[in-house]
Amino acid sequence: LHVHQQSEARRAYRKKNGTPRTQYLQGLVTQFQNASSEESKERFVANLASFAFDPFNFTLLRQLNVLELFLDCITELNEKLVEFGVGGLCNASVDPANAAVVTQCSGIPLIIHCLSSPVRNTVNYALEALYYLCNASNKEEILKPEVVEVIKRYAAAGAVSVSFSNLAQAFIDKHVPEHQ
Numbered sequence: 001l002h003v004h005q006q007s008e009a010r011r012a013y014r015k016k017n018g019t020p021r022t023q024y025l026q027g028l029v030t031q032f033q034n035a036s037s038e039e040s041k042e043r044f045v046a047n048l049a050s051f052a053f054d055p056f057n058f059t060l061l062r063q064l065n066v067l068e069l070f071l072d073c074i075t076e077l078n079e080k081l082v083e084f085g086v087g088g089l090c091n092a093s094v095d096p097a098n099a100a101v102v103t104q105c106s107g108i109p110l111i112i113h114c115l116s117s118p119v120r121n122t123v124n125y126a127l128e129a130l131y132y133l134c135n136a137s138n139k140e141e142i143l144k145p146e147v148v149e150v151i152k153r154y155a156a157a158g159a160v161s162v163s164f165s166n167l168a169q170a171f172i173d174k175h176v177p178e179h180q
Contacts, residue, residue, distance in 0.1 A: 022060055029064050042080040045073050049088030058095045067101045074110050083122045086114045090125040093132040108141050115150050127167040134175045
């Protein structure tokens, strides 16, 4: 009976206040929005990106508009915000519902733009995000000749970066018909 009472109390608390995780993520979003320094923004978006890796958080990310926040970050001039933003999108895009939000919010061209970043992690995250995002409904947008050409160049760059090469080759193997 005691365990049952605790469980009921927990449910009542969550109904009134939300889960501790929801509150924590909402706090990170609010702190990001209110941050005055670039360094603080970087820290908050990096933290949110790490939460985007956990499937338990996928629904919360959509509810709290974190995916849109990541998309906003990748339009910034600050390379760290771009890196962490596209990293969060990469982590979250494994989930089809999150991928649909990214696509609906015109995120694909923004992620494609990240392929030309001077920051290696940004390029890796962009390649991986596109790998997860590419499907029958948006293939034409992603598999434009100029995008495929960039990805092929990364696939051929094994001596420069094995991670770029492997990710790019996996993308080609899965999404590029007959390696056009």
